Amino acid sequence: MSELWARTLTWAEVDPSRHPFELDEDAAKALAALVAPLLPDAAPKAVKDRWWGSMDAFAEFLNPISELLVDRYGRWACGWNWSVGEGDTDGGVVDAWCCAGHTVTTADATAPLAVAGLLEWRDWIEDLAERFAALAPPSSSSESSSESSSPVDPWHWERACTRLVTVVADRTRAESGWYGHCEQVLGWFLAFNGIDEERARRIVETAVGGRFSSWVSPDVVAVDAVSSRFARTMDENR
Incomplete structure (x- = not known):
């Protein structure tokens, strides 16, 4: 699904001046509460046994999270889990979220990490916009x-x-x-x-x-x- 694939994002889709975004502490908690039901509520070993090594299975709950964020904030938000190195998607900048196999534990513990990933991704985009203007x-x-x-x-x-x-x-x-x-x-x-x-x-x-x-x-x-x-x-x- 290319609309949920951060590698295909254009500048028009991520430009902070076109897509205003604010998320204070209370709003972040409220967003995590919306994300939590989309995650498995299981012990760490059970989660890893089910999802580790299967991208189709990862998509079972990662895509609904991406869809939620994209619907609320715009397509730029699909980069929330574009983590550093060999994560869910190769070669990104997000540290808050490693990959489904390592990051997912219980729903309540994992949902705030997804929100943290979104905030980290947004900070990176805003940093780039400032650099672009300066350069x-x-x-x-x-x-x-x-x-x-x-x-x-x-x-x-x-x-x-x-x-x-x-x-x-x-x-x-x-x-x-x-x-x-x-x-x-x-x-x-x-x-x-x-x-x-x-x-x-x-x-x-x-x-x-x-x-x-x-x-x-x-x-x-x-x-x-x-x-x-x-x-x-x-x-x-x-």
Whole structure:
């Protein structure tokens, strides 16, 4: 179900300015009370015996949680369990939720962890929005409709790529599948700057595709090479 798959999220679907969200302590408790009935109420061993190693069985209760959150807050919320490393979905940034096999115990104990995952995911999106604004090239960019506007110095694109790759590698700890979200974040940054989805995909694929690996934190040389390609491809695709 692609609508519940965080890897397919676009910037329009996660942009905090388009999707306001607030959840204070009381509201978080109320949300956990809605999540709890969707979880198995069983002892830890019984839960793990039933769900460990079976993604179809995980979906039995993970999808209803995602559906609840998406219905209430928007599709961005489906990233609530996109955990670091080999969790329910590979290569995310959420620490509050590991994976169904390790995180699920009883319903009352587990529901607050799902809410914590949602809050952590939202914090990450908001952090990215602030970074995007700080890294955005000057307004006199080649994306402007004005023919007299000056092209953006490639340095701006190169700097942005370097900083975003670095922060994603840090937040994902460069564990399993981390580069997928890295490419997604770079695409989001381009969308933030008004670049259409297909063009952004080509730029990111040319700059990054196949150059990062699971469990390997990119060194300075690798990041510099990707960032240089990113800036050059931006210039070539004006």
